[in-house]
Amino acid sequence: MNDTKLIDIASALGISVTTVSKALKGYTDISKTTRAKVIEMADKMNYMPNSVAVNLRTNETKTIGVIIPATVHHFFSSVLNGILEEAEKRGYLVIILQSSEKYELEKKQVALLLQKRVDGILMSLSNETDDFFHINEAIRKNTPVVLFDKIAKRVDCSKVVINDMKAAYDAVTYLIEKGFKKIAHFRGSYVPQNSIDRFLGYKKALEDHNIQYDPSLVYVCDHNTDFEDGYENAEKLMADHKDVDAVFAVTDLVAIGIIKYFNDKKIKTPEQVAVFGFSNWFMSTVISPKLTTIDQPGYDIGYRAASILIDEIAQIKEHIPVVHQIVELPTHIIERESTQRGI
Amino acid sequence: MNDTKLIDIASALGISVTTVSKALKGYTDISKTTRAKVIEMADKMNYMPNSVAVNLRTNETKTIGVIIPATVHHFFSSVLNGILEEAEKRGYLVIILQSSEKYELEKKQVALLLQKRVDGILMSLSNETDDFFHINEAIRKNTPVVLFDKIAKRVDCSKVVINDMKAAYDAVTYLIEKGFKKIAHFRGSYVPQNSIDRFLGYKKALEDHNIQYDPSLVYVCDHNTDFEDGYENAEKLMADHKDVDAVFAVTDLVAIGIIKYFNDKKIKTPEQVAVFGFSNWFMSTVISPKLTTIDQPGYDIGYRAASILIDEIAQIKEHIPVVHQIVELPTHIIERESTQRGI
DNA sequence: ATTATAGTCGAAAACGTTTTCGAAAACACC
DNA sequence: GGTGTTTTCGAAAACGTTTTCGACTATAAT
Numbered sequence: 001m002n003d004t005k006l007i008d009i010a011s012a013l014g015i016s017v018t019t020v021s022k023a024l025k026g027y028t029d030i031s032k033t034t035r036a037k038v039i040e041m042a043d044k045m046n047y048m049p050n051s052v053a054v055n056l057r058t059n060e061t062k063t064i065g066v067i068i069p070a071t072v073h074h075f076f077s078s079v080l081n082g083i084l085e086e087a088e089k090r091g092y093l094v095i096i097l098q099s100s101e102k103y104e105l106e107k108k109q110v111a112l113l114l115q116k117r118v119d120g121i122l123m124s125l126s127n128e129t130d131d132f133f134h135i136n137e138a139i140r141k142n143t144p145v146v147l148f149d150k151i152a153k154r155v156d157c158s159k160v161v162i163n164d165m166k167a168a169y170d171a172v173t174y175l176i177e178k179g180f181k182k183i184a185h186f187r188g189s190y191v192p193q194n195s196i197d198r199f200l201g202y203k204k205a206l207e208d209h210n211i212q213y214d215p216s217l218v219y220v221c222d223h224n225t226d227f228e229d230g231y232e233n234a235e236k237l238m239a240d241h242k243d244v245d246a247v248f249a250v251t252d253l254v255a256i257g258i259i260k261y262f263n264d265k266k267i268k269t270p271e272q273v274a275v276f277g278f279s280n281w282f283m284s285t286v287i288s289p290k291l292t293t294i295d296q297p298g299y300d301i302g303y304r305a306a307s308i309l310i311d312e313i314a315q316i317k318e319h320i321p322v323v324h325q326i327v328e329l330p331t332h333i334i335e336r337e338s339t340q341r342g343i
Numbered sequence: 344m345n346d347t348k349l350i351d352i353a354s355a356l357g358i359s360v361t362t363v364s365k366a367l368k369g370y371t372d373i374s375k376t377t378r379a380k381v382i383e384m385a386d387k388m389n390y391m392p393n394s395v396a397v398n399l400r401t402n403e404t405k406t407i408g409v410i411i412p413a414t415v416h417h418f419f420s421s422v423l424n425g426i427l428e429e430a431e432k433r434g435y436l437v438i439i440l441q442s443s444e445k446y447e448l449e450k451k452q453v454a455l456l457l458q459k460r461v462d463g464i465l466m467s468l469s470n471e472t473d474d475f476f477h478i479n480e481a482i483r484k485n486t487p488v489v490l491f492d493k494i495a496k497r498v499d500c501s502k503v504v505i506n507d508m509k510a511a512y513d514a515v516t517y518l519i520e521k522g523f524k525k526i527a528h529f530r531g532s533y534v535p536q537n538s539i540d541r542f543l544g545y546k547k548a549l550e551d552h553n554i555q556y557d558p559s560l561v562y563v564c565d566h567n568t569d570f571e572d573g574y575e576n577a578e579k580l581m582a583d584h585k586d587v588d589a590v591f592a593v594t595d596l597v598a599i600g601i602i603k604y605f606n607d608k609k610i611k612t613p614e615q616v617a618v619f620g621f622s623n624w625f626m627s628t629v630i631s632p633k634l635t636t637i638d639q640p641g642y643d644i645g646y647r648a649a650s651i652l653i654d655e656i657a658q659i660k661e662h663i664p665v666v667h668q669i670v671e672l673p674t675h676i677i678e679r680e681s682t683q684r685g686i
Numbered sequence: 687a688t689t690a691t692a693g694t695c696g697a698a699a700a701c702g703t704t705t706t707c708g709a710a711a712a713c714a715c716c
Numbered sequence: 717g718g719t720g721t722t723t724t725c726g727a728a729a730a731c732g733t734t735t736t737c738g739a740c741t742a743t744a745a746t
Contacts, residue, residue, distance in 0.1 A: 053702035283626040396732035
């Protein structure tokens with residue numbers, strides 16, 4: 001209530017607010033003695049600048065906005081963690097919004113953040129998003145945007161991603177080199193680019209190693225809330241192709257569903273069928289056998305994206321022309337039990 | 344850049360900013376015709392109010408701050424989810440900060456949020472926090488605070504919690520009634536009240552059912568990053584007490600460590616030793632056998648806390664005296680395989 | 687015609703800062 | 717004592733709104 005402001009310090013000291021402000025901000029045209037007095041009084045009165053007033057005057061809020069499709073998701077939690085740490089380090093606050101995979105909500109939220117005058121926006125696109133007017137609008141207003149994970153290639157801004165296609169390619173190549181011949185793929189839905197890219201990586205790896213691509217070995221797992229999807233499709237797979245010897249899953253979650261089915265039906269993993277996941281979620285070490293998977297560096301993605309965004313904010317402020325970066329973070333294979341060939 | 348503001352609309356229409364502002368806010372002393380013209384022009388010029396200016400003038404930011412010890416944690420993700428949804432519904436933005444279990448950071452972050460003039464603060468205390476000056480300072484400044492999960496009883500504000508002691512009591516009682524006789528407890532560290540309360544619930548359940556409490560059956564798991572802790576202590580437990588027939592773990596994570604050890608050593612769960620977890624994390628259905636546990640309603644905690652906070656913000660604004668609530672959310676037992684007695 | 691009333695509008699102050707610019711005082715130099 | 721320089725300070729404008737209060741016009745009532 002009784003918040004002390006500049007004028008309180010000023011009148012307590014019998015000087016002007018201008019002088020108080022300058023003293024606190026270290027202007028050199030204030031004598032050492034008055035500066036000392038001001039600082040002491042500010043301290044005594046427990047002065048804290050009103051950020052809202054500062055923001056209005058300086059036209060910056062030291063705040064960035066983050067829009068993600070979901071928070072309860074191990075990947076996005078780690079991204080968030082990376083963002084929060086980098087923002088803290090650089091003196092920025094972060095406002096979080098979740099679009100829940102809805103385009104309309106995402107659009108509204110971008111507008112909200114612009115009204116709030118955030119200094120920049122970090123976002124991972126919803127699955128529904130297929131026009132980018134709202135993003136371009138932010139950029140046009142000089143509010144830099146950095147896209148991560150689920151990005152749009154056509155938007156002219158910085159991006160932080162992994163190479164889903166290459167990661168999938170590496171995974172399938174690993175399986176092939178391990179000697180697996182008939183490799184199925186449990187893909188994600190047709191919408192997000194990630195699942196398309198992982199599928200393409202799968203296909204290309206087969207072709208590059210002279211294995212005929214067989215569409216009937218590809219199953220779609222498109223409701224990604226639990227592992228039932230993987231479980232049910234594993235059942236179909238074993239009915240269709242008794243001789244399959246490996247599965248590359250679009251996600252650890254579906255991989256776990258597969259393993260659960262195999263465990264229930266006493267189908268030996270990896271002896272009869274190997275399983276390869278994607279993302280390295282925490283639970284991939286909980287399941288038995290432990291899951292071989294691709295490490296998806298959520299924390300790094302978050303902190304790199306935040307770092308680039310804050311850099312761009314600074315550049316815009318200094319009127320330095322900003323050049324957008326496309327950062328592709330490396331992934332690597334985490335080899336565990338689910339793909340280890342006996343002996 | 345070329346953000347349109349009230350004065351742009353005003354001069355385009357040859358009227359005053361006052362009239363424009365009033366027209367947009369639905370004041371009744373503006374004629375229908377000019378209101379229509381203003382709205383049309385505002386729309387045409389894509390007007391969006393500058394929140395910072397509005398905030399300064401109205402002295403409210405429609406923003407709440409959240410301080411949690413960690414984000415990458417299934418429980419806090421769900422809490423966050425609840426907070427975000429309720430805040431969205433009520434028209435509030437959310438600033439997230441993580442204290443990383445550090446008292447000094449937590450203190451700094453409260454100060455930051457107060458500077459930012461958030462309308463209220465939601466927080467779960469760090470393990471280090473044992474003085475509450477920073478929280479009381481916020482309350483004194485008329486910024487309501489709602490504590491959740493890790494709370495301080497001595498602070499005079501609303502709180503949203505589960506009854507850890509009762510939940511633990513129920514869990515152990517369930518085990519006793521199932522016929523288990525020698526029940527060990529893997530407790531958390533001595534610091535957070537939650538782990539103390541769960542321990543007390545364990546102890547009281549034993550005593551109320553005439554089972555002698557044996558301190559040597561209690562093991563401390565205090566580095567909660569992975570399940571190694573549970574694994575290692577399970578080894579000790581089986582060396583010390585070959586005839587133990589059940590374990591109540593402070594957390595699903597340590598419960599999973601225990602089960603992993605039992606699986607490795609071919610100790611049958613639940614036939615030889617039953618395992619009971621706490622929190623109902625996602626992975627508790629991934630492990631085999633599936634884990635019996637206590638449902639900790641993270642989403643509900645988050646949305647209730649946010650709801651109460653926003654109510655209090657409104658009450659303070661209307662000068663209605665606010666009466667603090669202590670909400671205790673019910674928990675219940677999720678019975679799965681790890682405690683099912685044979686047949 | 688006068689007064690009362692309702693309907694419209696705008697000037698100006700306010701929110702709490704930051705920053706420009708000029709002024710006053712103090713000092714130096716000849 | 718005049719001129720130039722440095723040091724120290726403060727008045728005032730600005731950021732973009734909201735809201736109070738008074739003013740003006742047009743209509744209604746007497």
